[in-house]
Every structure is written in C-alpha cells, then in structure tokens.
Amino acid sequence: MRLVQNMCTIAEYPQAGSASGDGCSGGSSGRPRLIKIAVVGASGVGKTALVVRFLTKRFIGDYERNAGNLYSRQIQIDGEMLAIQVQDTPGVQIHEHSLDCNEQLNRCIRWADAVVIVFSITDYKSYELLSHLHQQVRQLHPGNRVPVVVVANKADLLHIKEVEPQHGLQLANMLGCTFYEVSVSENYNDVFNAFHVLCKEVSKQQITSTPEKRRTSLIPRPKSPNMQDLKRRFKQALSAKVRTVTSV
C-alpha cells in the first residue's frame, strides 16, 4: 500500500529504473555504496508498513494501495556508510496455481541486489506464495545467489493466525533463506535486524566481487625488475658495442 501521509524524511525516486543500475556505486568515487532491496509478497501482508518502519522507525496504520514506491536511507554497517534503496511493490496473487507476476514486479526483482519476501501469519495464502516468489527470484537472477530474507509479519495477531511461525521457519530453511518473525506494528528492532542482516550479506558479496578485487586475485602481479640482471644485460650490450667499434 502507498503512504497516505507525505513523508518528507524519505527521498522518493520516481522510477526504479532511474536509480544507478550497477548496485555498487560509490566506493572509489567517495559516495556511499548502493544496496538495492525489493520487498515482495501478497497484498495486505504489511510490505509498506515494514518498509516505513525500517526507514522511519514509525508504524503508521493508514495506507492506500501501493503503486510501487522507491525509498532511500543511509545506514552504517561495520563502520561503512551505505545507501540503501528499498523498492515497495504491489501485492502479488496466485492465478491458477502459478504466480501472477506483472512486468513491473519482475523489473523490481531484476533490479534488486537482495529481496525481502513478506507473508502474514494471519493469511495462509500469503504463506503459499512464498516458494513461488522465491522461485521467481532465482529465475530472474540465474547463476546469482541474490540474498533473500523471509519475513513472517503480524506476530502480534497470534489469536487469528493461519500459519504456524514454525512452518515459515522450516520453509525458509528449505529454500536457504534467513527467516524473521516480526510484528511491524509492535517491534522496530526485529524489522531493523532483518534489513541489517540482508545489507550485510549484500555488502559482503559486493566487496568480494568488485572488479579491482577480482583483477588482483586473477592476474599475477608482475615481478619487480631484478636490478642485478638489468646491470648484467647492460654490461653485456655495452661490451658487444665496444667489440664492434674496435673491430672496425
């Protein structure tokens, strides 16, 4: 859902595509490194609430349907300032046993360095979407282990739960994802931790795959010139020249 109230603390970008596309700007240019995160899941599971909570620490319960907004924030991780962009996405649905993914959602997933898949413990259908969404992420990033975090939201509504949090954990483990059970409405720390862990993982990946690092690990360093050898060769060349001159 989209925020009804105007959030001036958050820089909002008009289009996901307008952001720097390499996912690793900054570094040598002095700008903070960029980490792009897409938040996906069924409608009404609390995606916007989660993003807003992470960005502003506040829980705002009044939303209208989300058209897909991009927000940004800078956070410090392990002493390094990182620019985080979070893409909120419209809710997805299952259509005849397969994911009803529109091009906008696919674009967001392709754009992202990491993905948060959200479901609500009060909505079994949103839980069923989890493995479909995970598969979609893997398909859109072939050969690339994009970090994925699974967030089970609305933990404060245990009395109307349709999914055992334990089942969410088991499925996330099976898919190789980190799992967080949170209540966006009641707890900021769990929300922050989920994003923090994700950012750390992406950051680690970016650092180990920067061109400079790759180049230095692949290309052997040229040997430093051996001065003794150079002197010997210079002497040889000189004496050959002297020999030629005296023979003339």
Ligand SMILES: Nc1nc2c(ncn2[C@@H]2O[C@H](COP(=O)(O)OP(=O)(O)OP(=O)(O)O)[C@@H](O)[C@H]2O)c(=O)[nH]1
């Ligand atoms: N009780 C409770 N309500 C929550 C929590 N998180 C979100 N909500 C409520 O759930 C409703 C849906 O939240 P949104 O953040 O708009 O959900 P969404 O996934 O962005 O929805 P779409 O835009 O339709 O995709 C809102 O009324 C929120 O106030 C939570 O942790 N606990």
